[in-house]
Amino acid sequence: MSEQSSVERERVTDTELLAKYEELYTPAIADVLHEYGHEEQTLDPQITPLEDGMNVVGSAFPIVGRPNRSVDADEVLGRFLEMHEDVPEDGVMIYDTNDTTSAHLGELEVTSLQPSGVAGAVIDGGVRDTSVIRDRGFPVFNKYTSPVDCIFRWELLDWNTDAVVGGVRVSPGDIVVGDGDGVVVVPQEIAEEVAEDAHDMATSEDAVRDALEEGVEATEAYEEHGTF
Structure with missing residues (x-):
């Protein structure tokens, strides 16, 4: 250290801070976090980029949900649309899905979110419509792919709240950095240092x-x- x-x-703006992280790579960040005593800030290694070469840097926007086959699909969709409106520019949607079967992000969501400046998505769960998402160049890190839409079998509980994603505690505003080596989360209070x-x-x-x-x-x- x-x-x-x-x-x-000297304090820097969020934009300036994110620009600094865009110049970095996850091994250097992880090594420094270790020196700070934050030794468990790297997500489950099964969460990987949807395509080689994808990188993501942004401010954490945690999302929490759980499997529930009794949900009303229209209500779930309504909550998804409401949640999308809250994702900030340069935000990284980082999902604690508690799920192993459904896709939690797809083509239409990406088409809606990308023009708003959303930085990308990190999903401890699934994604579908992968060829379109790759073509759009929207950064996604995920655990698996699935054609099954979560709308019919998954409950969106909360967003912009504390979560545990891939074994790492994530709070709104933490810095999320992902590259070919994995995804690391930097607590907001030490992000500049x-x-x-x-x-x-x-x-x-x-x-x-x-x-x-x-x-x-x-x-x-x-x-x-x-x-x-």
Whole structure:
């Protein structure tokens, strides 16, 4: 952890903070979180990008639901539409579905959400209409795919509330970062400090990489730059 993290830093806007995270990769963020004592901030590794190369960065918008085959489909749909109106620009819809069979996101939802600037979705659950979603380039990280619509068998309980997704506690406004290595959640209260320290770590790793490519021994590179 850098010395900067123990002192007050100049506050930045949400847009500026997200821009900093867009320049980072999840391993650096996870390493810094470990140094901060937050060792369990990476989601279940079964939650992966819908397509290779997909990345997502945004502010957490947690969604909570559960299987329920007694639901009224019209009521569920109405709640979904209401929930969609609350997702902020740059928000990442991050789902605690408690489900293993239904699809919780599909083509029409993505078509509705994408023009509003929603950053993407992370689903401890399922997605369908995958070819269309890939074509639209909407970032989705999910556990499985399924053609089964959740509207008929799943209850949307609450949104923009605390949740546990993929084994990680997530609160509204936390920073969600996903790439090919997985999805990590940064608690909002330390998000600025983590971004600064992760940038420092990435810079050090770049220096080590350059040294190794120039033929410097690994031990020497580590001793000079303090990371490996």
